[in-house]
Amino acid sequence: MSSPENQSSSERPATDNSSRRDAPPQASGAVAPPLDGVSLMNYEFTFQQHVDDRVTASFRIEADPNGSRLESPDTHSITSSISKYRVENGRTFHAYKDGSYMYPNDEQELDRQDYQYVVLKHVMGGKLYFAPWSQEKPPRNVLDIGTGTGQWCIEMGDEFPSANISGTDLSPVQPRDVPENVHFYVEDSREDWQWYAQNETFDYIHTRMTVGAWQDLKEDILQKSYDRLAPGGWFEAQEIQCTILCDDDTMPDDFELKVHFDDLEDASAAIGRPLKLAHKFKQVMREVGFVDVEEVTYKIPINGWPRNRQYKQLGKMWEHNLITGIHAVSVGPLHRVRGLNQNQIQMMLVPVRTAISDSRVHAYHKFFIVWGRKPFPNELQTSAQGSGDATMGGAP
Numbered sequence: 001m002s003s004p005e006n007q008s009s010s011e012r013p014a015t016d017n018s019s020r021r022d023a024p025p026q027a028s029g030a031v032a033p034p035l036d037g038v039s040l041m042n043y044e045f046t047f048q049q050h051v052d053d054r055v056t057a058s059f060r061i062e063a064d065p066n067g068s069r070l071e072s073p074d075t076h077s078i079t080s081s082i083s084k085y086r087v088e089n090g091r092t093f094h095a096y097k098d099g100s101y102m103y104p105n106d107e108q109e110l111d112r113q114d115y116q117y118v119v120l121k122h123v124m125g126g127k128l129y130f131a132p133w134s135q136e137k138p139p140r141n142v143l144d145i146g147t148g149t150g151q152w153c154i155e156m157g158d159e160f161p162s163a164n165i166s167g168t169d170l171s172p173v174q175p176r177d178v179p180e181n182v183h184f185y186v187e188d189s190r191e192d193w194q195w196y197a198q199n200e201t202f203d204y205i206h207t208r209m210t211v212g213a214w215q216d217l218k219e220d221i222l223q224k225s226y227d228r229l230a231p232g233g234w235f236e237a238q239e240i241q242c243t244i245l246c247d248d249d250t251m252p253d254d255f256e257l258k259v260h261f262d263d264l265e266d267a268s269a270a271i272g273r274p275l276k277l278a279h280k281f282k283q284v285m286r287e288v289g290f291v292d293v294e295e296v297t298y299k300i301p302i303n304g305w306p307r308n309r310q311y312k313q314l315g316k317m318w319e320h321n322l323i324t325g326i327h328a329v330s331v332g333p334l335h336r337v338r339g340l341n342q343n344q345i346q347m348m349l350v351p352v353r354t355a356i357s358d359s360r361v362h363a364y365h366k367f368f369i370v371w372g373r374k375p376f377p378n379e380l381q382t383s384a385q386g387s388g389d390a391t392m393g394g395a396p
Contacts, residue, residue, distance in 0.1 A: 082172060082186055089331050089342040094170040097188045102212055102273070102332030105171040109328045110149050112321065116209070117151045119317045120238070123298050123367055128155055130296065131204060131234035131371045139163050139204040143228075145189045145221065146210040150174035150182070157182035189213075190220045193228065201230040208238040215272045217284050226288045229374040235290060236371035239278035243366075244302070250362045256355035257302065257363065260330070260348075267333035281370040290372030291379070298367045305359040318365070322356045 085092040091104035103109070121127070133139050138160045144153050147167030157165045157179035167174065168187040178184075187193070190213075205225045214220040225235045242265060244251070244258040251258060265275045282295045301315035302322060326349055334340045334348070355361070 142204045203233040231376040241278040241366045242275045256351045260352045267337040278368040291375045293372035295370045299364045
């Protein structure tokens with residue numbers, strides 16, 4: 001083992017964060033291809049349980065007969081420089097590759113990310129993935145880039161115990177008590193992937209909510225993923241488009257939330273980290289060489305404005321996510337790019353939070369799921385599928 005000062009990034013695995021929560025509960029339901037049309041109203045909702053249902057007291061939890069999990073090598077301590085986070089405007093930010101990502105990693109933000117993870121699972125009908133995996137055809141070697149709190153890796157590890165699940169992130173904030181087949185690494189995925197064996201390939205690479213992480217979508221992530229996938233392997237992106245959208249005339253041009261997100265997009269683009277990338281995955285994946293590329297999009301209302309009770313509840317959940325996260329997504333760009341101090345940022349966010357809860361405005365975010373396959377040698381490229389029409393999140 002090399003000394004902490006000389007450890008390579010592959011020897012700097014994520015460590016325990018004892019205050020992190022366990023993986024969120026899974027949602028039930030299935031997702032079919034989206035309906036035609038763009039209206040947010042009048043979609044039939046087919047969830048079989050309410051989005052706020054909880055396990056009843058009569059449910060019996062079965063004990064693990066193995067008794068405990070073995071500690072994997074990547075739970076060892078990491079260098080102090082990686083865990084010595086930058087403190088800025090009352091928030092903490094990653095230390096490894098300091099400054100390359102503008103969003104905080106403190107406990108407040110990690111709790112919000114866990115909540116957001118649950119909401120997005122509901123949007124996708126409880127699914128973890130859209131690539132054609134199953135118990136009969138499981139993945140063998142899986143990589144989650146920008147894993148955050150690691151919940152996706154943990155659930156994938158439980159669902160596919162024979163697969164090796166790896167997650168990379170700039171911050172070692174993932175929990176320690178994870179399935180034996182799950183491993184976390186502190187890495188910057190925009191750089192060369194030195195942490196894995198040179199002869200190793202993946203059959204599934206996944207990203208979710210990597211907004212603001214990429215400068216060049218092709219070079220930073222898609223080409224690297226294509227090169228390291230085995231022939232027949234799949235890449236899948238589950239990404240939000242930050243632009244505030246509206247299909248009717250209820251959103252004025254000066255709507256505070258829209259103006260604010262437009263400003264965040266401009267600030268991020270000014271330093272080479274554009275936020276408007278989710279809609280580009282499908283085309284760039286084709287350019288890189290992926291085949292069988294499909295895209296599904298969902299609309300997530302920003303608050304409880306929809307008439308349908310289930311959509312209204314989903315909107316209220318997203319409203320809570322936005323209100324608790326608006327400072328996290330704003331503080332980095334507004335301070336580092338716009339030069340605002342903490343007081344100025346807080347004052348700016350007052351009308352923005354009010355706008356988030358304004359149900360007179362029928363605004364929404366669009367969530368993209370795009371997946372494609374690396375072809376086998378000499379395979380002819382097939383036509384991309386998927387209409388790209390958006391439906392309300394959580395509905396078929």
